[in-house]
Amino acid sequence: MKLLVILIFSGLITCCGGNSSHSLPSKLLLVSFDGFRADYLQNYEFPHLQNFIKEGVLVEHVKNVFITKTFPNHYSIVTGLYEESHGIVANSMYDVITKKHFSDFDDKDPFWWNEAVPIWVTNQLQENRSSAAAMWPGTDVPIHNTTPSYFMNYSSSVSFEERLNNITMWLMNSNPPVTFATLYWEEPDASGHKYGPEDKENMYRVLKEVDDLIGELVHKLKVLGLWENLNVIITSDHGMTQCSKDKLINLDLCIDRSSYTLVDLTPVAAVLPKINTTEVYNKLKVCNPHMNVYLKEDIPARFHYQHNDRIQPIILVADEGWTIVLNKSLPKLGDHGYDNSLSSMHPFLAAHGPAFHKGYKHSTINSVDIYPMMCHILGLKPHPNNGTFGHTKCLLVDQWCINLPEAIGIVIGALLVLTTLTCLIIIMQNRLSVPRPFSRLQLQEDDDDPLIE
Ligand SMILES: [Zn+2]
Numbered sequence: 001m002k003l004l005v006i007l008i009f010s011g012l013i014t015c016c017g018g019n020s021s022h023s024l025p026s027k028l029l030l031v032s033f034d035g036f037r038a039d040y041l042q043n044y045e046f047p048h049l050q051n052f053i054k055e056g057v058l059v060e061h062v063k064n065v066f067i068t069k070t071f072p073n074h075y076s077i078v079t080g081l082y083e084e085s086h087g088i089v090a091n092s093m094y095d096v097i098t099k100k101h102f103s104d105f106d107d108k109d110p111f112w113w114n115e116a117v118p119i120w121v122t123n124q125l126q127e128n129r130s131s132a133a134a135m136w137p138g139t140d141v142p143i144h145n146t147t148p149s150y151f152m153n154y155s156s157s158v159s160f161e162e163r164l165n166n167i168t169m170w171l172m173n174s175n176p177p178v179t180f181a182t183l184y185w186e187e188p189d190a191s192g193h194k195y196g197p198e199d200k201e202n203m204y205r206v207l208k209e210v211d212d213l214i215g216e217l218v219h220k221l222k223v224l225g226l227w228e229n230l231n232v233i234i235t236s237d238h239g240m241t242q243c244s245k246d247k248l249i250n251l252d253l254c255i256d257r258s259s260y261t262l263v264d265l266t267p268v269a270a271v272l273p274k275i276n277t278t279e280v281y282n283k284l285k286v287c288n289p290h291m292n293v294y295l296k297e298d299i300p301a302r303f304h305y306q307h308n309d310r311i312q313p314i315i316l317v318a319d320e321g322w323t324i325v326l327n328k329s330l331p332k333l334g335d336h337g338y339d340n341s342l343s344s345m346h347p348f349l350a351a352h353g354p355a356f357h358k359g360y361k362h363s364t365i366n367s368v369d370i371y372p373m374m375c376h377i378l379g380l381k382p383h384p385n386n387g388t389f390g391h392t393k394c395l396l397v398d399q400w401c402i403n404l405p406e407a408i409g410i411v412i413g414a415l416l417v418l419t420t421l422t423c424l425i426i427i428m429q430n431r432l433s434v435p436r437p438f439s440r441l442q443l444q445e446d447d448d449d450p451l452i453e
Pocket residue numbers: 035070189190193336
């Protein structure tokens with residue numbers, strides 16, 4: 001009995017002590033290839049990425065957050081929050097109260113980022129842990145006075161190899177150890193804008209290069225002995241859709257520029273009226289049938305894009321593939337930012353490592369679900385967020401999950417088997433109890449059973 005208690009107790013310690021101070025904490029590398037549309041995986045060849053998936057998990061579609069732009073979506077992945085809650089509501093922003101501006105080139109003021117706490121900050125508040133980053137948006141900003149212990153200032157001219165070298169060096173040689181690291185790469189977004197996702201020839205070339213980088217990443221992790229114990233997530237911020245010179249919405253045809261300030265332009269325009277808001281709204285409302293015009297208070301709830309001072313009084317949302325311009329020709333052949341219910345706006349997620357199943361495919365999660373999953377892997381207490389941990393349980397080896405369609409199938413199957421068995425039993429019983437003349441005679445002949453007597 002004593003031995004049994006000891007065995008159960010030691011088993012409990014082994015099973016639940018994953019994040020105890022005695023065992024090494026899990027390590028996680030989060031990688032983003034900007035603008036990697038989910039269905040590129042079906043339409044192009046990715047030998048290296050497919051090998052990665054074969055040994056790990058794949059989520060075919062990640063429903064990202066509105067607006068489907070780079071800065072907002074990268075911040076949602078690492079905070080688990082919708083844009084209205086984390087405050088990075090666009091790539092171009094204006095704050096009416098402080099009169100501050102934010103753009104791709106002017107993003108270093110912590111003011112913009114401090115409405116949320118990204119996972120690399122939370123990770124560093126744990127004893128004996130540090131974080132590292134190679135250019136993930138926001139990682140070169142002192143958010144809540146904290147940058148990752150190791151980071152690079154953003155520069156698009158730094159090669160993937162250099163970013164990867166830094167990350168692997170930090171993962172291997174740091175004290176306290178780096179347990180959370182991020183790596184960001186600008187492609188296939190840049191080429192998606194330039195050529196448009198329907199340019200098969202150019203996209204084939206660019207996506208092959210992206211796949212080669214994934215091959216390089218895995219090779220380097222293997223050579224350095226990091227591969228087996230490191231959890232790696234490869235994902236993206238958004239997809240990409242084809243634009244056309246025939247699908248232009250020219251605001252100058254509808255309203256005088258002097259009556260409003262344009263904070264952001266396309267495909268979601270942020271309009272700050274200089275005159276009466278209703279007047280500006282009424283003019284824009286009838287501007288083009290391929291653009292939805294919303295007063296801030298009427299923005300559909302499904303966008304979760306309303307409750308923040310940085311969201312302007314009027315927003316214009318272009319239909320897929322349409323471009324909002326100010327009397328100009330088409331600026332880009334591909335774009336994103338559109339409605340987040342469009343599958344062309346969705347990225348994918350693949351993951352590999354000791355925390356993840358091998359060879360498992362899952363249809364969809366939300367991008368805000370990634371944060372609670374990462375916190376679980378790292379043993380961190382998540383900040384309040386919009387994600388649902390349960391959505392990612394099927395990806396993780398230490399979780400028991402119910403796949404709803406499978407569960408329904410099992411229940412229906414079990415009911416069918418039970419019904420069939422019950423029917424069979426009833427039929428058998430009926431057959432046995434039917435009063436047939438010969439058997440009745442037989443029974444009567446044997447009616448001298450001593451037990452009955
Ligand atoms: Zn982009």
